[in-house]
Amino acid sequence: MVAAVNKLQKSINSDEDEPSRPAHVQGPASSKLHGSSILLDANSTKRKSAFLPYRPQSTVLTNLQRGNTEATFCPVEVTLSFHERAGQGEITEDQVKAELLRQKHIDFRDSHGFTPLHWASSYGQLVSAQLLVAAGADVNSLAPDMVTPLLLAAAGGHNEIVRFLLDRGAVSTHMDIVGNTALMYAAAGNHPHTCNELLARDLDFSATNENGQTAYALAVEHGSHLSQALLEQYMTAVLTAGALGNI
Template identity: 80%
Template sequence: MQNNRKITALSPTGSMATPIPASLPNNTNSEDDEPRPRPQGSSILLDASSSKRKSAFLPYRPQSTVLTNLQRGNTEATFCPVEVSLSFHERAGQGEITEEQVKTELQRQHHIDFKDAHGFTPLHWAASYGQLAAAHLLLAAGAKVDSLAPDFVTPLLLAAAGGHNEIVRLLLERGASANHMDIVGNTALMYAAAGNHPHTCSELLSRDLDFSATNENGETAYALAVEQGSHLAQTLLEQYMMAVLTTGAFGSI
């Protein structure tokens, strides 16, 4: 059954947010995805002109417009008279927060889970952009691992979608729900499988999760991996299923 739910989540810039790309600049713990063609005739990829989200399994994430080519290391340094002012959320997304800054925000906000204009916490930003050190600082300050952003998106879902397996492991160790579903019924494993992140899939499969869970389109994590041509994740999931059938347990892969 096709999902007809309309999603209107906005980016911090105020424009319609876009899905997480397969690869991000300066993510030290993201996995390298193998090149794969865009799937044709997908039941969950919608027309670009549609008001619905283009992908029912990729969540929206905080969008930062302040990461310049200079910051990415793509150009030589030049003098810039304009000082760029970043919010605490944006600094968390760039991994540029310190323990002192966290303490200052705690005194100002009384808790570290204060949300930006579009409902994302600093931990959502850090998880989405793969900033492990920032995630550690925020969790030490009491950040909730299962804090909800629009569409019921948690930090774990964002980290899984980006293939940030170290952050996925950290969040799971701190009690994040591996079986949590977003507004259209997608789990972290579905995000990781569709995004072709086998190491992230492995982290999630080491937990007590429902491998057979389906989203509102009736698709499992394995079905999404096959549909999206995510061959690395597909192979990992097939090995997992074979291990379950033959030994009843999933060993290291």
């Protein structure tokens, strides 16, 4: 299967996938990560895979910090927690070391149960992720609903972080509380480059969640046409390779 993926890489660049989730499914406008990955059916208590994005709708950076407005007078001082700064790519090696002196380990959690690495992965901050892992962050750390940094990176289409986490031992086949894998999140979110990074690890393409849905089925259901096309190419390449191997 890895050989089949290599054939696809010629037609796929390595840029980070562009977020394509519609605005109405975004999490609350909060500076905190949203940890729920399940919805309840209106007529029952059966869990349904939902693919709610874990990233908050807006970041904690102000327009002034972004440079979108003239720096004249700011009456309110913006104070960010270490988790938030990790999510904004504003941590340094010295700051990580200083935080380690205050905490027992670098995987200390915020009030919602997320580690700094969850934040960095969710927001696509590769340098932050690298600093945290170098300081001992667990790439397979579980947040609420059994969410790992890899799932967050895949949900956001951050293929460079997905590659980095996989290279550092992240479990590519890990499932959240309702059986969703990183590939399922990437496929549903219409992130073909991220799908390609995951498929290159020769993972189980036919895996299903609690609703019996595969990554391909979710791409179709969510109208994720780019991911759907990539997965169809992958399936064709696998079938072709299998046919040639039987000759």
